[in-house]
Amino acid sequence: MRIVATAVLVLVLLPSAPAARSEQARLDKAVDLLQQQSQTGKGEFIAFINAAGSAYNWVNAELETKDAGHRLFCPPPGKSLTSRDYAHIAVAEYKKAKHDYVQRTEYPLDVLSLALLRGLQDTFPCK
Numbered sequence: 001m002r003i004v005a006t007a008v009l010v011l012v013l014l015p016s017a018p019a020a021r022s023e024q025a026r027l028d029k030a031v032d033l034l035q036q037q038s039q040t041g042k043g044e045f046i047a048f049i050n051a052a053g054s055a056y057n058w059v060n061a062e063l064e065t066k067d068a069g070h071r072l073f074c075p076p077p078g079k080s081l082t083s084r085d086y087a088h089i090a091v092a093e094y095k096k097a098k099h100d101y102v103q104r105t106e107y108p109l110d111v112l113s114l115a116l117l118r119g120l121q122d123t124f125p126c127k
């Protein structure tokens with residue numbers, strides 16, 4: 001029984017290593033594209049991350065109004081974030097916790113949007 005369990009475990013784990021590398025390569029490529037596009041301000045990756053950042057700001061405004069001031073993140077008053085800021089924050093968070101994001105199987109821009117949210121929370125924590 002132990003031999004069968006070990007054989008099954010080996011068969012299950014073997015294909016996952018190449019899949020994880022493939023997923024990491026996709027995410028790394030997305031990060032590279034986002035960094036390139038943040039320099040020019042043009043492209044679908046920078047537009048997507050900017051839209052995610054704007055959506056998080058709208059959610060923050062709603063939460064502040066309707067949920068007694070509880071927000072997702074708390075930038076300094078008057079701080080306006082640009083698409084380059086969002087890209088920098090998302091990429092920095094991705095690189096900081098790469099091992100967490102590589103496990104995700106969503107579309108790479110969705111993963112980078114999650115990295116953006118977590119990065120915003122880390123960069124601008126609420127007290």
